[in-house]
Amino acid sequence: MINGDQMLWGSATAAYQCEGAWQEDGKGTSIWDDFVHSNKNTKGITADVACDFYHHFEEDIRMLAEGGQNTFRFSISWSRIFPHDDGIVNEAGVQFYNQVLDICEKYKVLPNVTLLHYDLPSYIGADGWEKRETIDKFAAYCKRCFEIFGDRIPYYATINEPNHNSYCSYLVGNYPPNHVGDVQNLVKVCYHNMVANAKAIQEFRKLKLKAKIGIVNSGASRADILKDTPEYREAKRYANMLFHGWLIGAAVLGKFPDDLGDTLRNLGVDLSFVKQEDLDLIRENTVDWIGDNIYARKVVKPYEFGETQMVVNNDPHHSQALEGVTVKGLFQPDIDPTTRKNPWGREIYPKCGYDALIRLRDEYNNIPVFITENGHGMFETVDEKGEINDQERIEFLEEYLDYFAKAKEEGCNLQGYYIWSTMDLYSWINGYEKRYGLVHVDYENNCKRIPKKSYYWYRDYIEFQKNQ
Template sequence: MTKEKFLWGSATAAYQCEGAWDINGKGINIWDEFCHSDKNKTGITGDVSCDFYHHFKEDIKMMAEGGQNTYRFSISWSRIVPKEDRIVNEAGLKFYDEVLNELEKYNIVPNVTLVHYDLPDYIGHKGGWCYEGISDEFAYYASVVFKHFKNRIPLYVTINEPTHNAFCNYMVGNYPPNEFNMQHLCECAYNMMVCNAKAIREFRKCNLTSQIGIVHASCLAEARFDTPEYKEAVKYGNMFNNDWVLDPAIKGFYEKELIEKVRKSGIDLSFMKQEDLAVMKENTIDFLGQNAYSRLLVKPYEKGETCATVNNAGNNDGTERAAKEGKTVKGWFESDTDPNIPLNPWGREIYPKCIYNTLLNRKEKYGDIPIYITENGHGAYDIADDQGYVEDDDRINFINNFLAYILKAKEEGVNVKGYYVWSTMDLYSWINGYKKRYGLVRVDYEDGNLKRIPKKSYYWYKKFIEEHKDV
């Protein structure tokens, strides 16, 4: 029996890299609207970004030359079904066909996400993730994608990071629709999981040999102390950040304790329907995409209203450190701080062991489910030399330390099947704009041709892949 090859790659997302925001039949999405509105205080948009739409052949060739054998990207829903009339935009399908052609040319495995934050405007106008009809609209869009691309895409992902998406939409309010509304957060969270299940139902109808999964943002909740109070905080931290995605996605149902905790927190759960729960039960994922940036360190709830701070620096130029990233959920838990763990400039802990602890927990709780590390990376204010070259040793150290723990978990029996650096090249980092860079490849935004210059980390990663291709 031939050993299945480990997938080594990198990742991007449609709105963050494609550009070409209004050409070839593409519809408007909620990020186009937000970026062009008064709500966008920076004036920075993803209208062009690194223009992957016109540079994809160059970018994919660079992936191949860097030893990468897989690429995770997302499809823009509004490029495929641009309007509420459900008429399919053939030019949108053609673009992604061309991307797949290029990937096949270099034997690079595509791992493709259906929605990565960028809902179409006609969904946003009806309430976005809180729109009662979103799951049927999403199922239709998903079916178009499955029927067209079929097994050309061996790994499909329904939704990217439901937790982070929901929190930014309705708890922090820094992503559209820019609200603080915990009732809406719960409706959004529920609808995301109905969307996931209905998309999987459409996928199963196609009888493909491909697999389908979901990409999850949060790592395991942890605490500094092993007391009953701290253990309870960990339990509630996992309920709030992990269980409402992983339980229905993998097991097909929500635990009763979670439902009761939400209800006792004052949330009206009348939006939950038995027919939705039945679809969830019958349509679970084949694999889990686990993103890995930082741990979730919690302590018992003491006081204060529900609030959250995410990794967005105030002045976006590196001269001001952001507040410590974290959240307070009234009656559930609070984020804790460990003075011994360093923070990045965006207030996020640098704690590589969190992915090892998370992977072992996933296996313990959910068995031998295949897991791909679908994002792992280090945002930095990169400084280039006169030739545009970046010596990003901090990024190399960050990734190397995480990889050591990922491979350790794999050696200990966790079914880890692939790894993706975020990100393939520098791109639009949501409301952080372009100063916060994650790429293995630098994009010179001042250059008229958006010149690509591989960073030190690109060459380091190439060597790492060569040395670990048989893991």
């Protein structure tokens, strides 16, 4: 069991995926606005309205609180605060987020706020993280947010999933700027993200706020192997370093893995962009907490064939696609035939949540950790009673929560848990077909909210945990 008095229980969203109002009240455009309105968006689906959180935020936070949740994870749209590249704050954007914080206070819900969740402003550009000047621009944006919102936000996160976002943007090519197999820029972008994280933290520390600052990682569990041989263990070592080690190492320990540089050079990456002052900045500005978005594990085996690439499956009609990353010469994805898979072919392996927390306990000084996302995408329909019976989601969450509880009982410093997502929302290139929410959104009927069976289950689960 997880003692409810020692935990924050909530759910999560992200600005671009839920807000809508893409041109309202002085908001500038983001790289995702540009992408979904371009011919690169082959599905033709946009988040112009999404689930319209911009006009439903009080209803959503009230429902969240009525569902027993005491914390809400959301993100701020950089282009809603700074719509243009002139440093002038859009006061209407500030007012919107202050209103969201007002409603959180009204319902006694603790905000956990991410400053960048994929949606760079258009003036930064889809290739923005390739440029060093983006580091300073990001830090200036963060500084202004720290000054404006201060301790009204008790938990800040700088960047959501620099690892997953960069891999999708530069290996798969399904996120802006839609590069495929661009390893050189992938590494530069990951590096610039970590320097930017440190520079933002430096600005945060200057203000001496009571709030805490972190960063959000995508799946900290160790890569798994299905055979225990020297070759498989070596593949696992490289996978751990390249999937997560560089991010958590820099953010938590203040340094990149010792052999990361040599590994990247052996892959042909030019590291001339690395500067000693950056490494010093990273060493001196580490996070207070780490967020981990946990959905599935990564299974790898020794490299056999193929170019460096990442495969994701966004088509439920081809669910046998082998998701994962291949790094030429080092490792490639493997598949465990004994485990369950979701409709998109992704493995359902709840123990990966336990493994992630144990790793953070043992290798990263048992840093305070929040499960910032954990959830299950489904096809869903409203039945004749107007209800949504998402029992499959409930079973998924129960299994994962059992493993999170086991890790906490074994000393892991788990402080909060967020289901993805608070309500149905835009799921990036998956559009709206793939639903994650605890609350159903009727997109055809003024985005009407209908709590699902999982919403009531989570409410009762939280109450039970608090009484233990």
